[in-house]
Amino acid sequence: MNYDLIVVGMGPSSVFLAYELINTKKYKNILLIDQGKSVEKRYCPISKTNKCMGCKPYCNITCGFSGAGAFSDGKLNSYHLSSKDSDGDIYLGGNDGGYIKKYMPKDEIFKLLEYTDNIYLKFGADKELKGINYKEEILELQEKSKKQGLNLVSYPIRHLGTEKAHILYGKLQKYLKDNGINMLFETEAKDLIIEDGKVKGVKIHDIKNDICKDLFSDKVVLAVGRKGASWLSDICNKYGIETKIGSVDIGIRYELPDKTMAKINKYLYEGKFIGRPFPYRDKVRTFCQNPSGFVSAEVYDNGLTLVNGHSYKDKKSTNTNLAILVSHHFTHPFDKPIEYGENVAQNLNRLAGNKIMVQRLGDIYRGRRTWEEDLNNNSVKPTLKGAVAGDLTYGLGYRTMTDILQFIKDIDKVVEGFAHPDNLLYGPEIKFYSNEVVLDKDFQTSIKGLYSIGDGGGLSTGLMMASASGIQMARILSKK
Numbered sequence: 001m002n003y004d005l006i007v008v009g010m011g012p013s014s015v016f017l018a019y020e021l022i023n024t025k026k027y028k029n030i031l032l033i034d035q036g037k038s039v040e041k042r043y044c045p046i047s048k049t050n051k052c053m054g055c056k057p058y059c060n061i062t063c064g065f066s067g068a069g070a071f072s073d074g075k076l077n078s079y080h081l082s083s084k085d086s087d088g089d090i091y092l093g094g095n096d097g098g099y100i101k102k103y104m105p106k107d108e109i110f111k112l113l114e115y116t117d118n119i120y121l122k123f124g125a126d127k128e129l130k131g132i133n134y135k136e137e138i139l140e141l142q143e144k145s146k147k148q149g150l151n152l153v154s155y156p157i158r159h160l161g162t163e164k165a166h167i168l169y170g171k172l173q174k175y176l177k178d179n180g181i182n183m184l185f186e187t188e189a190k191d192l193i194i195e196d197g198k199v200k201g202v203k204i205h206d207i208k209n210d211i212c213k214d215l216f217s218d219k220v221v222l223a224v225g226r227k228g229a230s231w232l233s234d235i236c237n238k239y240g241i242e243t244k245i246g247s248v249d250i251g252i253r254y255e256l257p258d259k260t261m262a263k264i265n266k267y268l269y270e271g272k273f274i275g276r277p278f279p280y281r282d283k284v285r286t287f288c289q290n291p292s293g294f295v296s297a298e299v300y301d302n303g304l305t306l307v308n309g310h311s312y313k314d315k316k317s318t319n320t321n322l323a324i325l326v327s328h329h330f331t332h333p334f335d336k337p338i339e340y341g342e343n344v345a346q347n348l349n350r351l352a353g354n355k356i357m358v359q360r361l362g363d364i365y366r367g368r369r370t371w372e373e374d375l376n377n378n379s380v381k382p383t384l385k386g387a388v389a390g391d392l393t394y395g396l397g398y399r400t401m402t403d404i405l406q407f408i409k410d411i412d413k414v415v416e417g418f419a420h421p422d423n424l425l426y427g428p429e430i431k432f433y434s435n436e437v438v439l440d441k442d443f444q445t446s447i448k449g450l451y452s453i454g455d456g457g458g459l460s461t462g463l464m465m466a467s468a469s470g471i472q473m474a475r476i477l478s479k480k
C-alpha cells in the first residue's frame with residue numbers, strides 16, 4: 001500500500017497530472033482515487049425519469065473519472081491576451097480563472113494553456129474554434145455593452161458537447177490505464193495521515209466492500225474539485241493548513257429562447273457579460289452559456305441540489321441557458337463563504353421539496369410566485385423536467401436578487417428580449433470554492449508533501465485551467 005504519489009479526485013486536473021507524469025517517466029507507482037465511478041459506468045438517469053434520482057452514494061454528474069468534466073458542456077476556453085476583464089485585467093475565466101495567476105506569470109499560463117489544448121486535440125477535441133470570426137459584429141456588441149457599463153468578453157472556444165466530452169475522457173481513461181496508472185473508483189478519501197507537519201498518506205473507505213484502509217505516500221495531491229470543497233475546508237481546519245477567506249458565487253440559471261440570443265450565440269457562442277450593477281456594485285457575470293442546451297440538476301454533499309446547464313453536439317433544444325452569478329466576498333469576522341452558500345441552497349431546496357426551483361421573470365416583477373400552470377402556459381418551456389415552480393425571492397437574499405434583476409435589465413439594452421417576462425430563472429446555482437488554500441510556488445500547502453490543484457482549492461474555475469494546473473503540477477513533481 002505504498003505509492004510514489006497519491007492523487008485524491010479524478011477530475012480533469014488529476015487526469016492531466018497523471019497524463020503528464022507518464023511522459024516524464026519519473027514516478028512508477030501512481031494511484032488516483034475517486035468516490036465516483038469509471039467514465040463508462042457514469043450515467044445520469046434524469047433523461048429517462050425526468051427528475052433527479054439523487055444517485056447513491058454519489059452524483060454521477062459530478063463524481064467519477066473526469067469529475068465534473070464528464071457531463072460538462074465541454075467548452076474549452078482558449079483565453080488570449082486581448083480578452084479583458086471588467087477591471088481591465090486579462091480575463092482568464094469565471095471568478096478570475098482562479099488563483100493560478102498568483103503562482104505563475106501570465107505569459108507562462110498562456111503557453112501552458114496552449115500545451116493543454118493540444119492534448120485535448122490529440123484525444124479528439126473538435127478542431128473548430130468558435131468566437132473567432134465576426135470581429136466587426138462582436139466589436140459592435142462590445143461597444144453597445146460598454147454604454148450600459150457592461151464588459152462583453154470575447155475569446156476562442158472549442159466546444160466538445162456533453163456526449164463528446166464523455167468519449168474524449170473515456171479515451172484518456174484508457175490511456176492512463178494502459179500506461180500503468182492505478183485507479184481506485186468508488187473509494188472516498190476520509191482523512192489524511194499527517195505526522196510532524198508532513199503528509200504520510202490517505203485514509204480511504206472502499207464504498208462497495210465497506211472496508212477502510214490506510215494508503216501511504218509522502219506525496220499527496222488534492223484535486224477534489226468544487227464537489228470536494230467542503231471536505232477540503234474541513235481537512236484544512238483539522239490540520240491547521242493555511243487558508244485565506246475565499247468567495248462564493250451565488251445566482252441562478254437563466255433560460256430564454258435561442259432566437260433572443262441568436263446574435264450572441266452565432267458571433268461568440270458564449271457571451272461573457274461582466275458588470276457591477278447599481279446599487280451594490282458587486283461583480284455579476286454570465287457564465288457557462290449553452291445555446292440550444294438543457295438545464296440540469298446535480299446533487300452535492302449534504303444532499304444539496306444545485307442547477308447547472310449543458311448542451312449536446314447533436315441533440316438540441318430551442319432554448320439557451322446561462323448562469324448569472326454574483327461574487328460574494330466576506331470580511332472579518334465572517335469567514336465561512338461555503339456555509340453561507342450552503343444555507344442559501346438549503347433554504348431554496350427545502351422550499352422546492354429538495355428539487356430545483358423555477359420562476360418566470362415576469363412573476364418576480366409582479367411580486368408573485370410561479371405555479372405549475374403558469375409554466376404550462378409560458379412561451380419558454382423549461383428544459384429541466386421536474387423543476388418545481390415557486391418563488392426564488394424567499395431564498396436568494398435581497399442583495400443577490402437585486403444584483404441579478406438589475407443585471408438582466410442592463411443586458412436587455414444590448415440583447416433585446418433578455419428581460420422578457422417569460423424567461424425562466426432556476427435556483428440555486430452556486431459555485432463553491434473552498435477557502436483559498438495558501439500554496440507556495442510549487443502548489444504545496446503548509447504541510448510538506450501535500451499539494452492542491454484544480455477548482456477545489458480555488459486554483460482554477462473551469463476545464464482548461466483545471467487541466468492546465470494538473471500539467472503544471474506534473475512538471476513541478478517531476479523535478480522533485
Ligand SMILES: Cc1cc2nc3c(=O)[nH]c(=O)nc-3n(C[C@H](O)[C@H](O)[C@H](O)COP(=O)(O)OP(=O)(O)OC[C@H]3O[C@@H](n4cnc5c(N)ncnc54)[C@H](O)[C@@H]3O)c2cc1C
Nearest residue numbers: 009011013063064067068072075189225228454455462463
Ligand atoms: C454540468 C456542468 C457543466 C460544466 N461545463 C463547463 C464548461 O463548459 N466549460 C468549463 O470550462 N467548465 C465547465 N464546468 C466546470 C468544470 O467541469 C470544472 O471546472 C472542472 O471539472 C474542474 O476540474 P477539477 O479536476 O478541479 O475537479 P472536478 O472535475 O470537480 O473533480 C473532482 C473529483 O474529486 C472527487 N472527490 C472529491 N472529494 C473526494 C474525496 N474526499 N474522496 C474521493 N474523491 C473525491 C469527485 O468525485 C470528483 O470526481 C462544468 C461543470 C458542470 C458540473
